[in-house]
Amino acid sequence: MPTQHSLPSLSRRDMFKWSAAGLTATSTCGWFEQLAARGAEAARQGVKHKSCILLWMDGGPGQIFTFDPRPTGFKAISTSVPGIEIAEALPRVSQQMQHLALLRSMTTTEFDHGRAHYEMHTGFRAGAGISFPSIGSIVCSEIADPEFELPNYITSGFRPSRIPGPGHLGPLWIPTTLDNPAAGLEDLQAARQLPIEKRVSLIQRLDARFQQEHGVASAEAHRRGYEGIVRLLKSPKAAAFDLDQEPAKNRARYGSGEFADRCLMARRLVEQGVPFVEVVLPGWDTHSQSAERSKELTAQLDQPMAALIADLHERDLLDDTLLIWMGEFGRDPRSGRGHFPTAWTSVLGGAGLQTGQVVGRCNPKGTEVVDRPIKTGDFMATILHALGIDYHKQYSESGERPVTMVAEDSQHVEQLFG
Structure with missing residues (x-):
């Protein structure tokens, strides 16, 4: 892993933004706190x-x-x-x-x-x-x-x-x-055909199976990957993958x-x-x-x-x-x-x-x-x-x-x- 630098704390406004997105310290994935802090620092520095x-x-x-x-x-x-x-x-x-x-x-x-x-x-x-x-x-x-x-x-x-x-x-x-x-993303199109409850259930079953087959470290990365898929399923930015929307x-x-x-x-x-x-x-x-x-x-x-x-x-x-x-x-x-x-x-x-x-x-x-x-x-x-x-x-x-x-x-x- 990269060497870590000290991470800045979030302001109340930053924390509110991340809370609205569901990405505060109560998130199931601890890496969000570090990423949120880095994002806040970048915003303060105009990066x-x-x-x-x-x-x-x-x-x-x-x-x-x-x-x-x-x-x-x-x-x-x-x-x-x-x-x-x-x-x-x-x-x-x-x-x-x-x-x-x-x-x-x-x-x-x-x-x-x-x-x-x-x-x-x-x-x-x-x-x-x-x-x-x-x-x-x-x-x-x-x-x-x-x-x-x-x-x-x-x-x-x-x-x-x-x-x-x-x-x-x-x-x-x-x-x-x-x-x-x-x-x-053909897999994304297929996943969107499922009701949200079935999507979450599918992710949980696949995650448990993956952990049994590949161990803890790989399973953690796998879990984070599926969390990213959930975000992708909800995101309007996923339209970037649809070339038919290009003029x-x-x-x-x-x-x-x-x-x-x-x-x-x-x-x-x-x-x-x-x-x-x-x-x-x-x-x-x-x-x-x-x-x-x-x-x-x-x-x-x-x-x-x-x-x-x-x-x-x-x-x-x-x-x-x-x-x-x-x-x-x-x-x-x-x-x-x-x-x-x-x-x-x-x-x-x-x-x-x-x-x-x-x-x-x-x-x-x-x-x-x-x-x-x-x-x-x-x-x-x-x-x-x-x-x-x-x-x-x-x-x-x-x-x-x-x-x-x-x-x-x-x-x-x-x-x-x-």
């Missing part, structure tokens, strides 16, 4: 928590076909920022460049998909003897809204087995998976297909306050016919990503939403085929960053970083810093030695912050 949308390109996208074009890949086109060029396959995204920063000097360690997936989700290499939490679990454990009725961490497009868990943070921060964004004109703006629906769902969720949403576009493991397959994938990417950026900006959400675009590594810039963690590109946007710029540079062949190398720990530190999280914080894992939030000696990318 506005940020959200994060991670666009994960599963398989490893080729930088020469996306954000670092070279003669071996797609042609370069100009963008909305003079002097910055990206691949011709992303014409709509190119017109949102003022909201993005290209990190063209990523240099990481893992060539294997599974190990690189773990590294880029946790900031650490697998096999260190510690179960590190995913970036989504870290973010939610630090900035989750105490008054929030929706799941804090939502992924769309991954099989559950592919998602790095919450590690030493515990099962409270396991993500909610959304299989089909067009269908919304047709704006839905068409994102285009068609599952990735388009996932991007639109991400905007609807952060608009309601969800701290972390991960959206997956699979298929980037392009060992053969790399140019043809990358053309197909960038066609799926361009319109939804551009629409998401513009939509967030127009709704005054972009300054409070960190947008991340990345995969587990890049592709060999000489061919666009092989796995290539040595020198590749990721993209950050929003969250008040200094955007409309390129950070870092590779040699002319794109095979080696020659300016401002960004290691995995630096990248993770940058994400956390952008979200207002102190990445120097340490955790105590089961009373044993402290565990750092990011790799030691990691530093955020200063060029992105004013």
